[in-house]
Amino acid sequence: xxxxRHPQLNRHGELIHLLTIxxxxxxxxxxxxxTAGTFLSVNxxxxxxxxxxxxxxxxxxxxxxxxxxxxxxxxxxxxxSADVINLDIARSSTAKGESLLDTIANLSxxxxxxxxxxxxxxxxxxxxxxxxxPHVHVVNAGDGRHAHPTQGLLDMYTxxxxxxxxxxxxxAVVGDIVHSRVARSDIHxxxxxxxxxxxxxxxxxxxxxxxxxxxxxxxxxxxxxxRDADVVIMLRLQNExxxxxxxPSAGEFFxxxxxxxxxxxxxxxxxxxMHPGPINRGVEIDSAVADGAHSVILPQVTFGIAVRxxxxxxxxxxEA
Amino acid sequence: MKILxxxxxxxxxxxxRDERGDVAIAAGRIVALxxxxxxxxxxxxxxxxxxxxxxxxVDLATRLREPGHEHEGMLESELNAAAAGGVTSLVCxxxxxxxxxxxxxxxxxxxxxxxxxxxxVFPLGALTRGLAGExxxxxxxxxxxGCVGFSQxxxxxxxxxxxxxxxxxxxxxRYTVWLxxxxxxxxxxxxxxxxxxxxxxxxxxxxAAETIALHRIFELVRATGAPVHLCRISSxxxxxxxxxxxxxxxxxxxxxxxxxxxxxxxxxGFFNSAMRVTPxxxxxxxxxxxxxxxxxxxxxxxxxxxxxxxxxxKHLPFGxxxxxxxxxxxxxxxxxxxxxxxxxxxxxxxARVTSDPVRVLGDALGSLASSAGRLVEGGVADLCVFDxxxxxxxxxxxLRSQGKSTPFDFEYTGFELPGRVRAxxxxxxxxxxxx
Numbered sequence: 092x093x094x095x096r097h098p099q100l101n102r103h104g105e106l107i108h109l110l111t112i113x114x115x116x117x118x119x120x121x122x123x124x125x126t127a128g129t130f131l132s133v134n135x136x137x138x139x140x141x142x143x144x145x146x147x148x149x150x151x152x153x154x155x156x157x158x159x160x161x162x163x164x165x166x167x168x169x170x171x172s173a174d175v176i177n178l179d180i181a182r183s184s185t186a187k188g189e190s191l192l193d194t195i196a197n198l199s200x201x202x203x204x205x206x207x208x209x210x211x212x213x214x215x216x217x218x219x220x221x222x223x224x225p226h227v228h229v230v231n232a233g234d235g236r237h238a239h240p241t242q243g244l245l246d247m248y249t250x251x252x253x254x255x256x257x258x259x260x261x262x263a264v265v266g267d268i269v270h271s272r273v274a275r276s277d278i279h280x281x282x283x284x285x286x287x288x289x290x291x292x293x294x295x296x297x298x299x300x301x302x303x304x305x306x307x308x309x310x311x312x313x314x315x316x317x318r319d320a321d322v323v324i325m326l327r328l329q330n331e332x333x334x335x336x337x338x339p340s341a342g343e344f345f346x347x348x349x350x351x352x353x354x355x356x357x358x359x360x361x362x363x364x365m366h367p368g369p370i371n372r373g374v375e376i377d378s379a380v381a382d383g384a385h386s387v388i389l390p391q392v393t394f395g396i397a398v399r400x401x402x403x404x405x406x407x408x409x410e411a
Numbered sequence: 412m413k414i415l416x417x418x419x420x421x422x423x424x425x426x427x428r429d430e431r432g433d434v435a436i437a438a439g440r441i442v443a444l445x446x447x448x449x450x451x452x453x454x455x456x457x458x459x460x461x462x463x464x465x466x467x468x469v470d471l472a473t474r475l476r477e478p479g480h481e482h483e484g485m486l487e488s489e490l491n492a493a494a495a496g497g498v499t500s501l502v503c504x505x506x507x508x509x510x511x512x513x514x515x516x517x518x519x520x521x522x523x524x525x526x527x528x529x530x531x532v533f534p535l536g537a538l539t540r541g542l543a544g545e546x547x548x549x550x551x552x553x554x555x556x557g558c559v560g561f562s563q564x565x566x567x568x569x570x571x572x573x574x575x576x577x578x579x580x581x582x583x584x585r586y587t588v589w590l591x592x593x594x595x596x597x598x599x600x601x602x603x604x605x606x607x608x609x610x611x612x613x614x615x616x617x618x619a620a621e622t623i624a625l626h627r628i629f630e631l632v633r634a635t636g637a638p639v640h641l642c643r644i645s646s647x648x649x650x651x652x653x654x655x656x657x658x659x660x661x662x663x664x665x666x667x668x669x670x671x672x673x674x675x676x677x678x679x680g681f682f683n684s685a686m687r688v689t690p691x692x693x694x695x696x697x698x699x700x701x702x703x704x705x706x707x708x709x710x711x712x713x714x715x716x717x718x719x720x721x722x723x724x725k726h727l728p729f730g731x732x733x734x735x736x737x738x739x740x741x742x743x744x745x746x747x748x749x750x751x752x753x754x755x756x757x758x759x760x761x762a763r764v765t766s767d768p769v770r771v772l773g774d775a776l777g778s779l780a781s782s783a784g785r786l787v788e789g790g791v792a793d794l795c796v797f798d799x800x801x802x803x804x805x806x807x808x809x810l811r812s813q814g815k816s817t818p819f820d821f822e823y824t825g826f827e828l829p830g831r832v833r834a835x836x837x838x839x840x841x842x843x844x845x846x
Contacts, residue, residue: 097681113610190723191726192726210728213682213729213730214682215728217682218726222726234612235612235613237612238612272612301605301608304609
């Protein structure tokens with residue numbers, strides 16, 4: 092039944108995988124954020140471990156290279172007392188011609204309990220969730236341009252931490268929206284949590300008008316985009332898009348859309364600046380902003396571990 | 412053998428005939444239609460009470476995977492699928508391995524197909540050698556070998572100069588060029604541009620990929636006078652351009668696939684790769700325009716776009732999955748479903764898969780042009796007998812085609828397909844009979 096029930100929910104409507112934020116009930120999002128809050132204190136303890144996933148095996152399957160996200164998942168799983176196996180698939184089995192589902196079948200035979208998956212193709216974690224053994228849980232750690240739900244959730248945790256209430260906020264997402272799985276997950280999460288004004292800001296090559304269908308206000312002018320914003324989320328500009336048919340140069344992009352202290356003055360005085368990292372200083376964000384008083388980029392990383400602990404412990408507690 | 416099909420509802424779109432009667436067949440031809448002389452001595456009687464007796468279906472877009480998959484016996488399985496679907500004549504595309512760009516390959520395909528005595532096979536030859544879009548093929552030789560037209564299948568000709576020359580050359584001999592209007596560069600995405608593709612993060616194919624290609628083709632047709640058949644129109648804007656070109660008297664015809672006629676991009680759901688087809692599924696507005704255009708004749712024919720794809724090639728992330736779906740066994744049911752939804756009489760809906768595709772093929776059919784796709788005394792006995800009232804859920808696994816992937820699997824659509832083929836006759840011989 093591919094089409095009837097959402098593949099990340101069981102028949103009681105409980106979360107058994109985390110594949111996307113789209114369609115999650117608001118209470119589920121808040122439950123994840125609340126649970127993350129209880130884990131934050133674990134991270135401050137001398138013994139940074141809780142036994143919730145003791146005896147469970149978490150496989151990090153990264154079909155696309157990533158150091159940062161993989162590391163935070165690894166830390167989160169270890170703090171839940173799970174055994175963590177990192178597989179750098181980009182350089183192993185698929186290079187030998189093994190199909191994605193064969194890889195999954197083999198790893199399932201090694202009694203994996205959870206797969207944390209990053210893949211270059213949109214939708215790959217859905218395919219895995221639909222074909223793995225029923226007891227196995229899947230966490231999407233980024234698929235193509237589609238979704239990066241744990242990043243979206245940690246961004247919501249960060250916003251809630253600093254702003255408390257979502258229902259009066261103006262949030263601007265700036266940069267390469269069209270290729271960004273982070274932007275999509277953020278936009279879905281902000282909509283679910285009731286943010287009244289979500290803006291997508293960038294040139295027409297990176298912010299196409301179709302995005303309006305996701306409920307955002309499309310702004311091609313940076314000043315219009317960040318004026319009176321409570322939250323500015325800057326996206327990373329991938330190297331391969333800095334010059335070519337999408338953009339003429341990183342320099343011209345920075346001039347129009349790079350976040351500088353001067354531009355930031357248009358936002359609300361208590362505005363926070365976020366970035367999923369790794370940042371390109373001088374391309375999408377000026378160092379003075381990245382390191383400045385409005386920046387919450389490093390707290391995002393800290394919250395990210397707690398949010399990933401919350402997601403893994405919640406889905407592991409629900410049965411298919 | 413002499414066969415009598417008795418007491419059926421004879422539906423012949425070409426003549427508009429829709430009445431109860433008998434059909435007598437002898438020596439591969441229809442010898443009597445309606446009232447059969449008392450002295451006809453059949454060796455076999457097919458009781459068609461409650462059934463429709465119609466011309467065999469003519470499908471203008473199929474892939475038989477031969478040459479390339481001889482060892483898997485795909486020609487036989489796919490022609491059996493055709494017979495089970497009531498299809499008695501089919502046009503196959505040249506994107507085989509190697510492509511159909513040499514007369515020897517075409518002769519071998521025709522020979523092997525004839526030996527199977529199932530559906531009649533009409534190959535399209537490659538328009539350019541290796542479908543590379545650079546050098547022309549020997550079109551006259553290929554026609555002699557049995558090609559009914561020339562096509563690039565899914566491969567766009569990037570060089571407009573080459574396309575112009577190809578159309579000029581084809582026009583010299585009055586050969587029809589079959590083109591799928593899609594700009595090569597704009598057509599690289601995996602789903603139709605729009606809200607769904609944006610939301611799922613899938614690369615998009617904009618409507619402009621189709622409309623730009625159509626404008627280019629129309630200008631070249633205007634310049635060369637070459638007859639062109641436009642394959643698998645997918646958008647409302649494309650339909651409007653075809654309508655305009657026809658109104659101006661350009662020598663063009665067009666078809667639409669069963670996929671685009673019944674599905675939209677929303678059916679992709681959670682990355683269901685069974686819905687990965689080319690052209691990509693578009694929106695509700697496009698689907699409505701295609702349905703209306705097929706009814707009013709702007710689109711001449713409905714095609715199965717039969718493309719058998721193995722499970723391994725579909726069990727991949729959406730963007731990596733091979734595009735295509737099996738369709739030969741669904742063409743009749745989906746024609747009937749469209750006709751029912753638009754409340755068309757049976758003679759009108761069936762025309763789009765019988766007499767109209769034969770009109771598109773025209774003189775390329777040779778002596779068959781006057782009797783394929785229709786019921787006429789003295790004409791070839793290519794027939795399809797089906798129960799129009801039967802309804803059944805479709806399961807991909809039950810298809811005779813080696814490609815079991817179909818977006819119309821009951822699991823995805825939840826709807827039952829009307830029509831059950833009882834018997835298919837090709838040249839007066841039973842090619843398929845339901846148990």
